[in-house]
Amino acid sequence: MKAVPTPHFFTGRHMLAVVLGFFAVVIAVNLTLAFFATRSWTGLVVENSYVASQHYNEELAQAHRQRALGWHGGLSYEGGRLVFRLRDAAGAPLPGMQVSATVRRPTHEGEDRELFLSPSAAGVYAVPVALMPGTWAVEVHALGRDGRPYRRDYRLWVAEETRP
Template identity: 45%
Template sequence: MIGHIFRPKTFTGWHMLGVMALFFGTIIGVNVTMATFAGKSWTGLVVQNSYVAGQEFNEKVAEAREQDALGWKGVFSFERGVARYRLLDASGAPIRLEGVSVMFRRPSYEAEDMTLELLRAADGSFAITPQIGDGLWLVDIQAFADSGTSRPFRENHRVEIVKGSVR
């Protein structure tokens, strides 16, 4: 009777088929899951057309040199949830602006990116209270001066927001 209980089981072809199905099913399942996550995350795309971006490079360098020659300095701050911007001339006097546009971008995930138009504050600066979360942000600013310059003053900042203020 005891020999009947401990009798060795035979490993059949059906057992091998089950082992193979579990093995390859696990590999395929993991691959499909990873491919799905990869398809829903950051694409890695920085520009739509790298050839066109390369052709525009020299023009952008010339614009940056013209902007630097003005001697203007932008002052961006983010404190207690308020983004504030002002533009100063070479002597430190404020420059009257028509408007300021700010794009908040995550460095590696475009789903939270937003472009906002700042509003003129009583002190002459431009400000807005955006609803953005903590973490790293790329801030691209375009200030449109009343001085008749044909191009906006452009400026970029990389900031870390912690509890509503720049760290």
């Protein structure tokens, strides 16, 4: 004679275990996401957005003046050097500028650097710097002898070195 299996019923204890398990998973996921959110980029672009907004019209006017000059800049990373080239509207190099660059990662903080580029040729400014592979946001400021400023933001991709 075969034994008759006892029926298993879904009881209140089973329901309690399911509900507690569900909320345990939800809480664990939320804590994990909160942990990684606090360890990554804060998303802060300016310290005080109200104060920054008060200078917006001045920045807009400066951008119009810069566009009227017709200057054209180019930024590259060549052989461990950050190289900036600046030319006037006619394509002639612009020598004698004081050039600085703020280099930062667009998605996280901690690798930000302020660099001062030295003239290496007519209209060419460079600085040796070791940049890790990946995307960099570079803000370039140049000031001419006559006091005319130039400012431009660049995105720079540094490729990973291939080694034999």
